[in-house]
Amino acid sequence: MKPVSQLLKARDGTLWHARPDDTVFEALQLLAEYEVGALMVIDQGRLVGVLSERDYTRKVALQGRNSKDTRVKDIMTREVLYVSPSTGTRKCMALMSEKKIRHLPVLDGSTVLGMISVRDILDDIIADHEATIEQLENYIRS
DSSP states (O other), X not given: OOBHHHHHHTSOOOOOEEOTTSBXXXXXXXXXXXXXXXXXXXXXXXXXXXXXXXXXIIIIITTTOOTTTSBHHHHSBOSOOOBOXXXXXXXXXXXXXXXXXXXXXXEETTEEEEEEEHXXXXXXXXXXXXXXXXXXXXXXXX
């Protein structure tokens, strides 16, 4: 079980985010540009919410709202679950499963370090399994 800080190190360090007063349309453009399913919502350096594709579909598309007229702050998830850099990936996966979420911001105190997704954890698990298989195959061959 590795800490999520190691997953964040593998990234380029970009904090993909929207601002509360951005339009939902602008946030959707960022989601598409970065090819991600959620953005942190940051206001003056503080995490104030998360905007996900689910927020859009349930609070804009299904309610007949217009994404160019709706602000991120009006549909974002405000009660954000987050983890610290030392939180293990197994604990993150259990939390995501229990709460039925796909993204977790990583905070060190009030400092936003990044966000991990279920995909990040699955990619890491697959890499670990491949390394274990390779080690076992090398052991068997020797």
